[in-house]
Amino acid sequence: MLDKTLVSPLMSYNYAASFYISTRDVVTATPNIAHLNLNSLSQNATKGTLTSSFSCKKWLLRSTLQIENMISTEEDKKTWQDCREALYAFNFSVEEADKILGKAYGQIHSPYWGEERKKVVPKIDIVKEILDYLRSLSLSDDDLCKVLKKFPEVLGCNLDDEIKTNVQLLEKEWGIKGKSLRNLLLRNPKVLGYNVDCKGDCMAQCTRCWVRF
Structure with a gap:
């Protein structure tokens, strides 16, 4: 029974040596594999960024041409240019202004x-009246740039019935004004355009509903 359970010292040494060699080979090989994978990922990420940027610019140019084709009269073209x-x-x-x-x-x-x-x-x-009013809310030009990127539709909202009314409501109901209002508008400018409150009974106007606030 003893002969079957004991392992000779020579066998133990050979096993340990082979394990050491295998481990060393793996450790030294790993950095090369990782290096290749990282290079590949870096190249793919760069290609993806370039493709995304190109697609965005192409979309903007197409939108500009589409808008110019829709505006027919010289008076309307001049008005559009003034707004730009x-x-x-x-x-x-x-292109960004057109979007x-x-x-x-x-x-x-x-x-x-x-x-x-x-x-x-x-x-x-x-357009100027809305921009001037938004500036009066302590929004700098940099702030307004961020607001317009997040919520370009604000320029199409009604100044008195929606934008001003909502600002007054935010102050009256939640005490949000000054710096707190500025921070809110930078985070969620769509609040300026909310004009319905379903109170949990959906009216299928979710993009303009106070329930999102």
């Missing part, structure tokens, strides 16, 4: 409006 220039103060390109105005005024489809928004040409005095 009002957005240049926030360092938006022509913002297009989403705000129905030229580009936006889930925010659903199917209710008709395609119209914005009025420069309305």
Whole structure:
């Protein structure tokens, strides 16, 4: 029985030696594999970023051309250009300004409006009035740039019935004003456009409902 259970010292040494060699080979090989994988991932990530950036620019250019084709009269083209220039103060390109105005005024489809928004040409005095009011809420031009990127549709909201009413409601009901209001608008500018409150009984206007607040 003893002969069957004991392992000779020589066998133990050979086993240990082979284990040591195998482990060393794996350890030295691993960095090479990791290096190759990281290089591959880095290259793929770079390609993905370039592709995404190219697709975005291509989409913006296509949207600009689409809008220009929709605006027929010279008067409307001049009005659109005036509204574009009002957005240049926030360092938006022509394409970015067109995207913002297009989403705000129905030229580009936006889930925010659903199917209710008709395609119209914005009025420069309305656009300026909304921008001036937003500035009065302690929003800097950098802040407004972020707000317009997150919620371009704000330029298509009614200033008195929606934007001002909602700001007043935020202060009256929740005491949100000043710096707290600024922080809220940077985080969730869509609150400026809420105009329904389903109170849990869905009205199929979720993108504009206070239940999201």
